[in-house]
Amino acid sequence: MNYTFQWGVALQHLPGLLEGAKLTFIIGFLTFWGASLLGLVMAALKTYGGRIARRIVGAYVIFFTNTPALVQIWFLYFGLPDVGIVWDKFTCMLIGLTLNSGAYLTEIIRAGFISVRRNEIEAAETLGFSRIQQVWYVIVPHIAKTIYPALANFFIVILVMGTSIGSVIGVQELTSQAKDLATVDYRYLEVFTIAAAIYVVLTFVASITLALVGRWAFRVKAKIF
Amino acid sequence: MRGDLSHHLEIKGACASYGRIQVLKGVDLTLGKGEVVALIGPSGSGKSTVLRMVMGLTLSTAGEIRLDGEAVNYRNPASLRRLRDRIAVVFQQYNLFQNMDVMRNVTIAPLKIKRRPRDQVVADAKRVLAKVGLADKLAAYPDELSGGQQQRVAIARALCLNPEILLLDEVTSALDPELVNEVLDTIRGLAAEGMTMLIVSHEMAFVREVATRVILMDDGQMVEAGTPQDIFDKPQTQRARDFVGKILRH
Numbered sequence: 459m460n461y462t463f464q465w466g467v468a469l470q471h472l473p474g475l476l477e478g479a480k481l482t483f484i485i486g487f488l489t490f491w492g493a494s495l496l497g498l499v500m501a502a503l504k505t506y507g508g509r510i511a512r513r514i515v516g517a518y519v520i521f522f523t524n525t526p527a528l529v530q531i532w533f534l535y536f537g538l539p540d541v542g543i544v545w546d547k548f549t550c551m552l553i554g555l556t557l558n559s560g561a562y563l564t565e566i567i568r569a570g571f572i573s574v575r576r577n578e579i580e581a582a583e584t585l586g587f588s589r590i591q592q593v594w595y596v597i598v599p600h601i602a603k604t605i606y607p608a609l610a611n612f613f614i615v616i617l618v619m620g621t622s623i624g625s626v627i628g629v630q631e632l633t634s635q636a637k638d639l640a641t642v643d644y645r646y647l648e649v650f651t652i653a654a655a656i657y658v659v660l661t662f663v664a665s666i667t668l669a670l671v672g673r674w675a676f677r678v679k680a681k682i683f
Numbered sequence: 684m685r686g687d688l689s690h691h692l693e694i695k696g697a698c699a700s701y702g703r704i705q706v707l708k709g710v711d712l713t714l715g716k717g718e719v720v721a722l723i724g725p726s727g728s729g730k731s732t733v734l735r736m737v738m739g740l741t742l743s744t745a746g747e748i749r750l751d752g753e754a755v756n757y758r759n760p761a762s763l764r765r766l767r768d769r770i771a772v773v774f775q776q777y778n779l780f781q782n783m784d785v786m787r788n789v790t791i792a793p794l795k796i797k798r799r800p801r802d803q804v805v806a807d808a809k810r811v812l813a814k815v816g817l818a819d820k821l822a823a824y825p826d827e828l829s830g831g832q833q834q835r836v837a838i839a840r841a842l843c844l845n846p847e848i849l850l851l852d853e854v855t856s857a858l859d860p861e862l863v864n865e866v867l868d869t870i871r872g873l874a875a876e877g878m879t880m881l882i883v884s885h886e887m888a889f890v891r892e893v894a895t896r897v898i899l900m901d902d903g904q905m906v907e908a909g910t911p912q913d914i915f916d917k918p919q920t921q922r923a924r925d926f927v928g929k930i931l932r933h
Contacts, residue, residue, distance in 0.1 A: 575778075575781075577774065577776050577778040578778055578779075578780055578781065580740055580774070580778060581774065581778035581779070581780070581837075582780075583738075583739075583740065584738045584739075584740065584767055584771070584772050585767070585771075585791075585792040585796060585840070585844065586764060586767045586768065586792060586796040586797070586844075587792070587795075587796060591795065591796070595780075595791065595795065596780060596782075599782040600781065600782055603782055676782075677824065
């Protein structure tokens with residue numbers, strides 16, 4: 459191996475990469491909350507809705523989990539303008555990723571709905587809880603605790619895997635920035651090493667934060683180290 | 684006063700169905716203040732359904748339930764709330780809130796539903812939990828407790844509502860044999876204090892000891908009722924003789 463690392467050159471791009479990391483986090487964060495909300499509604503429809511509503515949600519989940527997120531985003535970005543719908547790349551990225559992640563989160567949240575214990579609800583009923591109090595004190599905490607690990611895990615998936623798709627339509631998130639900045643002086647190896655390191659730091663901080671929150675809020679016995 | 688009928692629960696001609704299967708075919712039962720009535724009988728005879736019906740978890744299809752002479756309207760939330768204010772139930776599977784510690788399980792209904800002052804509720808809860816022998820488990824979560832301990836928390840949770848009537852649905856059936864006695868001791872204590880109770884149980888020796896009256900049920904109907912001595916020593920009907928014969932053989 460006769461490659462000479464030139465970290466100095468690559469490190470000059472650090473501010474640009476960090477700028478990209480910031481956008482990565484923003485996309486990940488917005489997508490996660492949007493997709494969670496979408497998943498919550500879809501899961502509620504699939505669990506408690508009528509036959510037609512359940513079919514529609516089922517079709518949505520199958521369609522979006524069985525096609526690549528990349529194709530979905532390309533469809534929005536390159537396909538829709540042909541029928542007169544033009545969104546900017548950031549919007550396409552957010553909507554595409556949210557629809558895709560929402561399909562996975564529908565199933566995660568539905569698992570939480572299904573796991574609600576009938577007997578705890580009956581106990582609450584006989585203790586005099588109103589329907590709203592049952593939902594607030596018994597059902598929501600139970601669902602939150604049950605699905606928290608899967609949700610936290612999926613946030614990391616969106617943050618790292620999902621957001622990097624932005625690079626193919628030119629959203630200036632971390633991968634995209636790394637790709638562009640590497641071409642400035644062709645230090646691909648160094649620039650992508652730094653980008654990878656930033657991803658690791660991002661996910662590491664996110665994992666620890668989520669594990670601590672889980673431990674504090676839901677007694678989730680997650681091992682942090 | 685045992686058997687004082689001035690204050691009681693009355694079930695008249697109650698029927699109930701699960702889907703197309705009729706599980707109660709006309710049940711009559713009265714529970715006087717201070718009485719401990721035990722429902723016994725084979726599985727599927729409708730004993731638990733009687734309790735579920737009293738609490739409004741299963742709606743009756745015919746008949747009525749009266750509390751202090753006043754008919755309960757189970758489709759009226761206010762009427763149902765008044766009933767649940769005065770009657771508490773303990774289930775076979777404890778049904779504790781898994782996301783709350785012992786103290787919160789016991790105090791949440793008095794605090795959030797009855798809106799009683801916090802220090803009074805906490806003091807009450809501590810006293811009741813000490814009574815069931817769990818004074819040192821206030822901060823434990825249900826999954827950290829044994830079955831017997833969980834069932835005693837469930838009893839404490841019911842008692843903290845200061846119920847006038849306590850319904851116990853096979854509260855020892857899910858427990859290891861070694862843990863049964865700690866729960867039975869708790870119920871014995873309540874009986875000694877004069878708590879009015881309607882008990883579904885398979886612990887015949889226990890029923891014989893604490894019950895003031897025993898009712899044998901079979902196939903959604905009451906077969907025979909009487910004192911424990913009547914039922915266990917000189918059953919009148921053939922069905923009662925069969926049942927008692929079978930359970931006393933082992």
